[in-house]
Amino acid sequence: MSDxxxxxxxxxxxxxxxxxRIYRFWQKGGYFHAVAHGENCDIKPYTIVIPPPxxxxxxxxxxxxxxxxxxxxxxxxRMQGYEALWMPGTDHASIATEAKIVEAMAKEGLTxxxxxxxxxxxxxxxxxxxxxxxxxxxxxxxxSSCDWERERFTMDEGCSRAVREVFVRLYEKGLIYxxxxxxxxxxxxxxxxxxxxxxxxxxxxxxxxxxxPLADGSGHLELATTRPETMLxxxxxxxxxxxxxxxxxVGKNVILPIVGKEIPIVADAYVEMDFGTGVVKITPAHxxxxxxxxxxxxxxxxTVTDEDxxxxxxxxxxxxxxxxxxRKAIVNDLQQQGYLVKIEPLKHNVxxxxxxxxxxxxxxxxQWFVKMKPLATPAIEAVKNGQTRFVPERxxxxxxxxxxxxxxxxxxxxxxxxxxxxxxxxEGCGDIVVSLEDVEECPKCKGDLRQDEDTLDTxxxxxxxxxxxxxxxxxxxxxxxxxxxxxxxxxxDIIFFWVVRMMFSGLEHTGKxxxxxxxxxxxxxxxxGRKMSKSLGNGVDPIEIxxxxxxxxxxxxxxxxxSPGNDMRFTDEKVESSRNFxxxxxNAARFILLNIGDNEVEQSLPEKLELEDKWIVSRYNTLVAxxxxxxxxxxxxxxxxxxxxxxxxxxxxxxxxxxKSRLQGDNADGARRVLVFVMKGMLALLHPFMPFITExxxxxxPHEGETLMKSAWPVYDExxxxxxEEKEMERIMEAIRAIRxxxxxxxxxxxxxxxxxIETSFIDTFKRGAVFFERLAGASSVKxxxxxELNGAVSIVTADATIKIPMDELVDKQAERARLTKEKESVQxxxxxxxxxxxxxxxxxxxxxxxxxxxxxxxxxxxxxLSLLEQSLxxxx
RNA sequence: GGGCGCAUAGCUCAGCUGGUUAGAGCGCUUGCUUCACACGCAAGAGGUCAGGGAUUCGAGUUCCUUUGCGCCCACCA
Numbered sequence: 001m002s003d004x005x006x007x008x009x010x011x012x013x014x015x016x017x018x019x020x021r022i023y024r025f026w027q028k029g030g031y032f033h034a035v036a037h038g039e040n041c042d043i044k045p046y047t048i049v050i051p052p053p054x055x056x057x058x059x060x061x062x063x064x065x066x067x068x069x070x071x072x073x074x075x076x077x078r079m080q081g082y083e084a085l086w087m088p089g090t091d092h093a094s095i096a097t098e099a100k101i102v103e104a105m106a107k108e109g110l111t112x113x114x115x116x117x118x119x120x121x122x123x124x125x126x127x128x129x130x131x132x133x134x135x136x137x138x139x140x141x142x143x144s145s146c147d148w149e150r151e152r153f154t155m156d157e158g159c160s161r162a163v164r165e166v167f168v169r170l171y172e173k174g175l176i177y178x179x180x181x182x183x184x185x186x187x188x189x190x191x192x193x194x195x196x197x198x199x200x201x202x203x204x205x206x207x208x209x210x211x212x213p214l215a216d217g218s219g220h221l222e223l224a225t226t227r228p229e230t231m232l233x234x235x236x237x238x239x240x241x242x243x244x245x246x247x248x249x250v251g252k253n254v255i256l257p258i259v260g261k262e263i264p265i266v267a268d269a270y271v272e273m274d275f276g277t278g279v280v281k282i283t284p285a286h287x288x289x290x291x292x293x294x295x296x297x298x299x300x301x302x303t304v305t306d307e308d309x310x311x312x313x314x315x316x317x318x319x320x321x322x323x324x325x326x327r328k329a330i331v332n333d334l335q336q337q338g339y340l341v342k343i344e345p346l347k348h349n350v351x352x353x354x355x356x357x358x359x360x361x362x363x364x365x366x367q368w369f370v371k372m373k374p375l376a377t378p379a380i381e382a383v384k385n386g387q388t389r390f391v392p393e394r395x396x397x398x399x400x401x402x403x404x405x406x407x408x409x410x411x412x413x414x415x416x417x418x419x420x421x422x423x424x425x426x427e428g429c430g431d432i433v434v435s436l437e438d439v440e441e442c443p444k445c446k447g448d449l450r451q452d453e454d455t456l457d458t459x460x461x462x463x464x465x466x467x468x469x470x471x472x473x474x475x476x477x478x479x480x481x482x483x484x485x486x487x488x489x490x491x492x493d494i495i496f497f498w499v500v501r502m503m504f505s506g507l508e509h510t511g512k513x514x515x516x517x518x519x520x521x522x523x524x525x526x527x528x529g530r531k532m533s534k535s536l537g538n539g540v541d542p543i544e545i546x547x548x549x550x551x552x553x554x555x556x557x558x559x560x561x562x563s564p565g566n567d568m569r570f571t572d573e574k575v576e577s578s579r580n581f582x583x584x585x586x587n588a589a590r591f592i593l594l595n596i597g598d599n600e601v602e603q604s605l606p607e608k609l610e611l612e613d614k615w616i617v618s619r620y621n622t623l624v625a626x627x628x629x630x631x632x633x634x635x636x637x638x639x640x641x642x643x644x645x646x647x648x649x650x651x652x653x654x655x656x657x658x659x660k661s662r663l664q665g666d667n668a669d670g671a672r673r674v675l676v677f678v679m680k681g682m683l684a685l686l687h688p689f690m691p692f693i694t695e696x697x698x699x700x701x702p703h704e705g706e707t708l709m710k711s712a713w714p715v716y717d718e719x720x721x722x723x724x725e726e727k728e729m730e731r732i733m734e735a736i737r738a739i740r741x742x743x744x745x746x747x748x749x750x751x752x753x754x755x756x757x758i759e760t761s762f763i764d765t766f767k768r769g770a771v772f773f774e775r776l777a778g779a780s781s782v783k784x785x786x787x788x789e790l791n792g793a794v795s796i797v798t799a800d801a802t803i804k805i806p807m808d809e810l811v812d813k814q815a816e817r818a819r820l821t822k823e824k825e826s827v828q829x830x831x832x833x834x835x836x837x838x839x840x841x842x843x844x845x846x847x848x849x850x851x852x853x854x855x856x857x858x859x860x861x862x863x864x865x866l867s868l869l870e871q872s873l874x875x876x877x
Numbered sequence: 878g879g880g881c882g883c884a885u886a887g888c889u890c891a892g893c894u895g896g897u898u899a900g901a902g903c904g905c906u907u908g909c910u911u912c913a914c915a916c917g918c919a920a921g922a923g924g925u926c927a928g929g930g931a932u933u934c935g936a937g938u939u940c941c942u943u944u945g946c947g948c949c950c951a952c953c954a
Contacts, residue, residue, distance in 0.1 A: 011914065200952075207954090225954060229903040238954095275953040287954070349952060394881065401950065492949085517904075527889085529947090560902080561890050567948090577902055591913035627880070633891065641901065652895065737920090744920040750909060757927080775911095776919095830898065837897095842934035851896050851935090859898055 013586035015550025015579075019692045019784050026695075031709055032145045034085035034406050036481035044637070046082035047485035048148065049466050049515075050076055051498070052154060054093035055131045059138035061524035061532055061570055063490060064542040065562070068555045069521060069636065071144050075688040076631055078145070079713035085482050086470050088139070088146035089130045091660045092155045094418035094458040095189055095355050101127055101417070117416050124417045128153070140541055143551045143691045145709065152469045154461040155419065162468035163419045164436050165306050166509060171423075172435045175371045176411070178423070178432070180301075182284075183367050183410045184351065184739050187309035188358035192367055193412040194457060195407060196496045198351040198360050205348050209277070209341035210334060212237060214263050215253035221246070222341055224276035226348060227286070228334065229326040232315050233257065233304040236262055236282040241267040243278055249670060257339040258330070266297045277497060285364045307414075323361070368412040368421060368454070376403040379504040381486070388503065388513045391634045392565045395492060395520050402496050403504075411457045418455030425450050463501035466514035473509075479524055486591040488515040491523060492565060519634055522567035524558070529569055538592045545575055552690035553579035559689055562637040581644060582693050585686070588652050589697040595663050601702050606670040606679050611768055612658040613674045614722040615729035619650050625716040627685050643686050651678060654733065661771050676701055681714050731762060731800045732769035738796045739777040739803060746794070746810050753780035758789040760801035795820065795872040799861040802868045817876055824869045831862040 026032065032481050037043055047068050051731040053063055069087060078084035102112060116428070132153065137229045139146065141712055152159060165544055170176040183192040208228045213220045221237060237254050239246035246265070253262040270293055271280050284294030285303040294301060298621065300825040311326045320328045334340040336624055350453045351360040358400065380403050382388055383396055390396045394826045412421060433439050439779035442449055464472070466488075470479040484506070501848050506514030526532050532539040554749025556578035562568055623646045662671045682700060687694040687708055698708040705711050739756070748754075754781040763784055770782035794816065837843050844852055 012916065013914095146932075223954080227954080270954095272953045275887085280954050282954090289952080289954070328887080333936060348954090351952090397880070398949070406950080442952080496950095529889095563891070569904090573890070573903055574889080580914095582918045587914035587917085589913080596914070632892085632894070637891065638893075641891065652914085653918080657918095660912090674885090744908070747908075750911070780901065826898095834897075837934080840934055846934050847896070854897060 005658070009590070010368060011587070011590075013550075013583045013693065015552060015582070015692065016547065018696045019141075019143070019546075019551055022692045022695050025705065026709060027148070029707060031707055032147050033149055034083050034147050036082060036477040038477070038481075039789075043081070043083050045486075046074070046077035046084045046483050046505045047087065047482040048487050048489065049087040049469060049485055050089060051488075051490050052089045052091035052152075052465065053135050053139075053463065054092050054096055055128050055135065055702050056096045057131070058135060059524050059542050061540055061542055061558075063139075064142060064554060065521060065524050065558045065568075066489060066491065067139060067564075068558045069141055069519070070140070070487075071555075071691070072559065072636060072688040073487055073489070073519075073631075075145055075691060075709060076713065077452055078709065079684065079687065079711065081712070083481075084145045085150075086144070087150055087152070087482075087485075088136070088144070088148060089152035089154070089465075089469060090128075090135060091462055092128065092153065092418065092458060094413060094415050094455060095191065095193070096458075097124065097127065097733050098415050098417040099189060111120045112416065125799060128155075141543060141546055141551060141700070141746045143543075143555065149226070150469070151433075152248055154465070158471065159461055159464070159468045160419055161784065162464045162472055163456065164422050165473045166460075166464060166505070167456070168434055168436050174376060176368060177371065178366065178368050180364060181369065181408075181410070182288050182362050182364050184221075184353075184360045185307070185357055185365070186353040186356065186361040187307065187361055188356045189353060189415075189688070190307060192363075192365065192410050192412060193353060193355075193360070194410050196459075197354045199354045200349040200351050200420050205346050205350070207276070207344040207346035208331060208334075208343070210257070210281075211341055212254040212257060214249070215255050221249070221254055221265070221279050222277045224344075225281055226346065227283075227327070229318070229323055229330050230283040230304065231281060231330070232311075232318065232641070233283045233285045233302040234259075234281045235284060235294065235299040235302055236263050236297060238268045238271050238280045238282050239265065239278060239714060240271040240273045241269060242275050243271075247785050255689050257337060258333060258641035264299075265300075266293070268293050268296060286362055290769070291362075291364065300808050303364055305361065305363070320335070340762070343455065351777070352612045368423075368452075368456075370409040370411055370446070370641045372406045372408050373505040375508055376406050379403055379500065382507060382513045384401075384451055384502065388516055388518060388867060390518045390520060392520065395495060395518070395565065398492070398495060399500060403500055411458075411460050412452075412454040414453075415455050419450040419461060421454050421456060423452040425452070443731050459497055459501055461506040462498055462747060464509070466502055466506060467510050483510065483514075485515045487517045487519050488518045489521070490578075492520050496858050497518070509662055517634075521562065522565055524746045525569050527565055527569055527571045530569075532570075540570055545572075546854050547574045547785065549579040550582060550692070552582050552693050556581065556640065556690055556842075559636050559640045561721070564634055566847075581648065582690060583875045585682075585690075586646055586693060586697065588647070588656060589679065589700070591656060591680055592672075593700060595668070595675070596672055598667070601672050601674065601676050601701055603676065603680075603704065604673070609669065609674070609722075610662070610667075610671065610774055611725055611729055612655065612763075612772075613670065614725035616650065616655040616678055617674065617720050618722040618726050619646065620681055621717055621720040623680065624714045626714070628713070631688075640689055643682070643689070647682055651682065658772060683708060684711060712846055721780065728765050729763075731765055731798075732772055734768070735769070735796075735801055735803060736772060736777045736797050739773070739779075739805070742796050742805075744792060748778070748807070748810065753778050754805050754807055755779065755781045757787060757790060757793070757804040757806075758782065758801050759786055759804065760784065762800055765854050766801060795876070797823070797865060797868045797872055799865045802872060813876060817873065820869055820873050820876070824866065824873070826874060827862055827866050827869065831859065831866060834859045834862060 044259045051066060074084050074086040184198050186193055202446045205226050207224050207226055209222060209224045211220045211222050232254055249265050250267045252265050254265060256263050270289055282290045282293050284291045284299055284301045302314055304312060305323060309323050311317055311321045318329060352358060353360055380400055384397060422435055424439050426442035426447045427450055428442055429445040431442055431444050439449055466485050467483055472479055472484050502514045506512060521529060526538040530538060542554060553575050557574040623642060626642055627639045659671045683694040683698050695708045756773055760766050766784040773779040773782045786803055789803050790806050793806040796803040838855055840858060
């Protein structure tokens, strides 16, 4: 550690200087590393696997929040004595990364085809090295206490082996199959994408009403479509089986306009009778519903566009046009030939690729799929029976709904960056070989094999992350000890992409749920509540914030007011106030160190505790219990608030002030020891939230052990609970506040001191408090007793005392009377409320004893205060 | 079409299983170069907890309902 001590440092805390140094100190100490203990060890593990950030990017506020929450949990559990493992790593993010690399290459005038698969992968790995490292560095800036010795990558050797293992197992079980199905195709990314990767957005569109002539010349059918160009691929027309309007036509044919070919009229319940004309053109190759209809009626599938969204050889004269060009041309032709009835405006949802925003083209092609039903069922069950729970619980509904309605998962991607599908096709016999190891020749006919060109969906490997990173499929000590993991921390926006897939994968391959709790947080929005996005340019860079205010301030700001599952707004003001809080603690520490000076300070509490000591210690003790409980319930925002209030209000504004006179006197040692004790306790409680500054201060205070981050989490101690003294101290504090209030109201300058007479039945308490009145309430002297005879004094009434301050020149009898009368009325009103409740038999009988007791005490206090006020009024004359 | 969330001080939000007089930050007003801190101290103003109804001794908190805003899912071509 630095040999500088805090007292030589300036008045304001400088996080930039401290944070990097502290982080290096932690890393050097190896404090982030967790070891897998054997069976007989009673140290319990606590594990979080990081949602691996994509190597495409840099840290954004969402990451900052996500990782702050994880670090809070992991640091807290580590201090509680758990073997706390935070497993870090990055994700190859196949489609996103590939798109970025293609984009970068385009600037050099290169395409993927120009440099070939190998050349491309070489570039991709270079990219990974560069940007993977950058994001890890950024996580470190945040203070993340990940076990970096275990850092993983979704495409590293181990993860790749797990991917192959899973692929082969599922294939052999019949849960992975290859087939020609309709999938979502992105013409820009040039690949299939899964249903989860399609984002729907309502857009204005046109509804084209077309007329298809009946083949027997007896008339025509009118139907409506939003995609007229797909008529080139129509292979039927459908009506509802119960639709009496069209019943007689089922089985007949219509003539497809322009194309001129005959296609059948089929009956299918998929058609909504009430929508449009009740007739639907069926294009199995370009619409998922039509594809299903096609399967049921054994219709041919005719694909009319190619992979770039260009009309293909089946499009006749429209061949070579883009989809939009073709739409325009075909509508024009239909109109000229009298097949277009009308065009209506229509709002409908259009699916777009979640990566690039291009409109998705449903398209039939040969792909690999995971059969979902058998995997979804146990995943639903595991949450239903509580093996895994969501915080907050409401997200379980979302989870169930998704899994209950899930369709098979298209896992093949026409991309190069990713895990290549471990399937080989025999050039000779056409056999498919799916294998863990690369294969050279066909086991059946010894013919040449060709590996599938495609790679797997990036989420296929992240689905295995909780166990692949721990060594699965090998039976490693890590897997044995740390798996199942404990808490998964992630945003609600990736429940579908990731959480569900980890759930069913964990259950299928390890027989266990991957984590017991899914802790969901919301999005970080900008100051106006908008989603932070690149296109809006309203994103805030966490690294810039860290440089300006410090990582502690950023973390604290993100944790403050954060409630599970809810979005939050990010503002600089929040970080600023967190920065101010850090500075407050820093200065409290400076104060303590200044007062310690060269004195030795025992690290335990002194034998004899003064009233104010018992008050702060007892309140601190309560804080320990509450913060711990809040953390257990994932109420991080509440825990933060309590820490803030205690440190700023109770400790700094009151206890330090209460101590000051004692620190000048003979009894300074006791005060120093209490200050150090409570300060160190606070630092421990605050450490998970503000790791850097707490460590820095702790290192400068008298301490045992190497580092705060490995020291013990405070525990509630029965012996430190002093409820009577807390109440006693509150009486004094209430009186001090009341005096300050009066003085402020009367514009008494702080420099003007005045004697204070306290009439009370708590003689000892207020005698003990005399010194505080002098220091904190502008008292030149304090007398405690009964019935002081004073003329023209200001009266201040609390529940426990009447305080009189003779300040003749300031007393305005009339104003004084008005003020006391007003206060009396207010107290009377409060008393009425309490009495109404106490006089209600139902309340007294039914409410819990402590509630009734509180009400009684309250009534007593109000009555006393009322009589004191009346007395003061009488004396005033 | 289905589901979910939000509505509390001027602004941004907390408020756990219902229990004294509803809290914080920022902002605002007044005073203070008080020997840790002006990134500070002290005092203060400011709320019929969106509207209506119900349950209860007691509702910001539970239930029903209305209104407004937001999100997710589904995809009637």
